[in-house]
Amino acid sequence: MQPIRHVVMWTLKRPEDAPRVKALLDSCRTLVPGILEFDVGIQTDGLEANCQVVLVSTFESAAALASxxxxxxxxxxxxxxxEMAATRxxxxxxx
Incomplete structure (x- = not known):
């Protein structure tokens, strides 16, 4: 099995919703077996960003991601x- 990285970035309609989106995503961190890494970040003031929220996760296989x-x-x-996202x-x- 080859690990697969799953990266998703969102631009939000209301940037102030970023902490709420992060909390929602964090609730998914242990949903299925085979999640090796699960990191949710939100835009940091003073650092470059084109999106407000990013999910970087690694699954042990494409089958784990598919589940x-x-x-x-x-x-x-x-x-x-x-409902909160402008782009994904x-x-x-x-x-």
Whole structure:
């Protein structure tokens, strides 16, 4: 099995919602077996950023990521973030 990195970045309609989005994402950190790393960051004043929130996670395999995506809790988080997001960018790659 080859680990896969899952990176998602959001620009929010209201940047002040970033802590709320972070809390929602952090609630997904242990949803399924095979999550090796799960880090959520929010834009830091004074540092360069094109987005307000980033998720950098590593799964032990593409199968582990595939089991995370449809998880009911994750889907609920996705629906809430979708309402707050102006844009979303994602990159998955083997590491």
């Amino acid at each position: 995370y995506q449809p998880h009911p809790h994750h889907q609920g988080v996705v629906a809430q973030i979708r 960018h994602v990159v998955d790659y083997y590491c």
